Amino acid sequence: MKSLNISKTYTIIIGCGRLGAGIADSLSDQEQDVLVVDCNPGAFRKLSPDFGGLTKAGDATDLNVLSNLDICKATAVIIVTDNDNINIMVAQLVKGLAPRAHVITRLYNPDYQCIYKEQGIDTICPSLLSAREIDGLLANDREEAGLL
Ligand code: AMP
Numbered sequence: 001m002k003s004l005n006i007s008k009t010y011t012i013i014i015g016c017g018r019l020g021a022g023i024a025d026s027l028s029d030q031e032q033d034v035l036v037v038d039c040n041p042g043a044f045r046k047l048s049p050d051f052g053g054l055t056k057a058g059d060a061t062d063l064n065v066l067s068n069l070d071i072c073k074a075t076a077v078i079i080v081t082d083n084d085n086i087n088i089m090v091a092q093l094v095k096g097l098a099p100r101a102h103v104i105t106r107l108y109n110p111d112y113q114c115i116y117k118e119q120g121i122d123t124i125c126p127s128l129l130s131a132r133e134i135d136g137l138l139a140n141d142r143e144e145a146g147l148l
Contacts, residue, residue, distance in 0.1 A: 008032070008033075008075075009032050009033065009075045009076065010032075010033045010034075010035070010070070010073050010074050010075050010076075011027055011032060011033070011034045011035075011074065011075065011076045011077070011078065012034075012035050012036075012037065012069055012071065012074045012076070012077045012078070013034065013035070013036045013037070013077075013078045013080065014037050014038075014060040014077065014078070014079045014080065014081060014087075014090055015037075015038060015043075015060075015079065015080040015081035015082070015087075016036045016037075016038035016040075016043040016044055016046055016047065016055070017043065017046070017080065017081075017082060018046065019080045019106065020036060020038070020046075020078070020080045021036070021043075021046035021047050021048075023078060023080070024036045024047060024051060024053060025047060025048045025050075025051055027053070028048075028050070028051050028052045028053045029050075031052070033053065034053035034054070035053055035054045035055070035056060035069060035070075036053060036054070036055050036056070037055075037056045037057075037058055037060055037065070037069065038055075038057065039057065039058060039059040039060070040057075041055075041057040044057075056068075056069065060079070060081070060086070060090045061086060061089055061090060061093075063093060066090070066093055066094065066097060067097065071094065071097045071098045071101075072097060072098050073098075074094075074098050074101045075100075075101060075102065076101055076102040076103075076104065077091075077094045077098065077101050077102070077103050077104070078104045078105075079091050079094070079103070079104070079105045079106070080105075080106045081106075084107050084108050084109055087105045087106060087107065088105065088107075088112075088116065088121075090105075091103050091105045091116070091119075091121045092119070092121075095119065095120060095121065102122070103120065103121045103122065104121075104122045104123075104124060105121055105122070105123050105124070106123070106124050106125075106126065107123045107124070107125050108125070108126065108127065109125075110123075110125040110127065110128050113125060
């Protein structure tokens with residue numbers, strides 16, 4: 001792995017699906033240091049041709065993989081694989097390896113959000129965000145129709 005010239009922020013993104021790749025491209029556009037990890041090297045094709053960060057193929061549940069990411073220097077670790085159990089397990093490992101990093105995890109099931117919050121793990125739940133957004137759009141409709 002090439003070494004990074006770590007400056008202000010160093011963000012590690014675990015999972016290079018549409019969401020992970022989108023966040024990575026956005027941080028790279030802002031000239032932030034970013035490293036994307038995915039167990040499937042083909043996933044890196046989702047990154048923009050202009051992506052200026054680093055990529056690393058590996059299974060993030062493997063402590064050896066995590067330990068080789070300069071993880072203790074990370075200011076933020078964003079965990080967005082497609083599996084809640086993997087995301088939570090990796091988040092807990094990351095918290096142990098990089099206690100000062102801001103850890104943000106995608107969770108499909110919102111049931112345990114508050115437990116993870118207590119552990120210092122921020123969670124993003126797509127179904128809750130979508131419900132809130134749809135609620136807002138419907139409230140706009142009611143407002144426009146003079147029903148509010
Ligand atoms: P998506 O479902 O499009 O958000 O993509 C999720 C990504 O997470 C895929 O590219 C998977 O290969 C990746 N992924 C799943 N499990 C792991 C893991 N244990 N370590 C690293 N990447 C993973």
